[in-house]
Amino acid sequence: MGTYFRTNYDQLMKPLEKRMFSRIRSKLLAKAQGHVLEVGSGTGINFPLYTNVEVTAIEPDQTMRDQSMKRVKEASVPIQVEDGDAQRLKFADDTFDTVVGTLVLxxxxxxxxxxxxxxxxxxxxxxxxxxxxIRSDNPVLGKTMDILTPAWKRMFDGCHLNRNTVEIIRNAGIEIESIHRMFNRIFVVIEGSNPKQSY
Ligand SMILES: C[S@@+](CC[C@H](N)C(=O)[O-])C[C@H]1O[C@@H](n2cnc3c(N)ncnc32)[C@H](O)[C@@H]1O
Structure with missing residues (x-):
């Protein structure tokens, strides 16, 4: 399923994008400033939504990177897409003004x-x-997500249904400035900042 998922990602996501996600993406990305790093940019679904910024995007999967090239051309801002792993970024300290991640953690x-x-x-x-x-805080739904995750991960290219991502973001030392929970509290939009102390 891995290759199927990667090749057909846009088609599979189309109904969700149309009904829910595209509005969320537009609103969030309007807040990006300066030199933006987008991690796990996939097929470049966010690219046409950026304005008045410069974007460096990293995506480890070549099939998805290739698909994103048509959206680089549609974008109104300069976008450079590179192979890369978010766990080992090849950029110097203090390079970017904004980091964007959508459906990637x-x-x-x-x-x-x-x-x-x-x-x-x-x-x-x-x-x-x-x-x-993220993992639901409803005990029944949360447990269901735990049970589904091993199969889900295999079908959807390593995607975990049951991560406590808000806690992970806090543990990384990011200051959460706003958090909006939606769709039965299983989706979150988070704006945060990088505190001054060293990492
Ligand atoms: C569900 S897709 C989301 C794609 C896109 N961000 C979006 O909003 O539609 C997850 C993405 O995370 C990428 N990914 C997985 N492991 C990664 C890693 N270690 N570093 C950066 N990206 C990674 C995948 O290749 C894939 O493009």
């Missing part, structure tokens, strides 16, 4: 390490703009 093998790396390359007081799905 569910898939990165070690999200805490990745967030710490994002903090390293983000300037002090730089912005985090995150849109993620």
């Amino acid at each position: 569910c898939s990165i093998p070690d999200p805490l390490q990745a967030l710490q790396e994002m903090r390293r390359v983000l300037k002090s007081q730089g912005k985090f703009l995150l849109f993620e799905h």
Whole structure:
């Protein structure tokens, strides 16, 4: 299923994007500033939504990177897409003004390490703009997510349904400035900042 998922990601996501996600993405990305790092940019679904910024995007999967090239052309801002792993970023400390991650912390093998790396390359007081799905705090739904996750991970390329991503973000030392929970509290939009102390 891995290759199927990657090749057909846009088609599979289309109904959700149309009904729910595209509005959330637009609103969130309007807050991006300066030099933006987007991690796990996938097929570049966010690219046409950026305005008045410069974007460096990393995506480890070549199939998805290739698909994103058509959206680089549609974008109104300069976008550079590179191969890369969020857990080991190749950029210097304090390079970026904004870090964007959408539906990505569910898939990165070690999200805490990745967030710490994002903090390293983000300037002090730089912005985090995150849109993620998380484990439900409803005991029955949360337990169901735990049960489904092993099969889900195999079907959807390493995606975990049951991560406590808000806690992981806090543990990484990111200051959460606002958090909006939606769709039965299993999706979150988080704006955060990179506190001054060293990582
Ligand atoms: C569910 S897709 C989301 C794609 C896109 N961000 C979006 O909003 O539609 C998860 C993405 O995370 C990427 N990913 C997985 N592991 C990663 C890692 N270690 N570093 C960066 N990206 C990673 C995958 O290749 C995939 O593109």
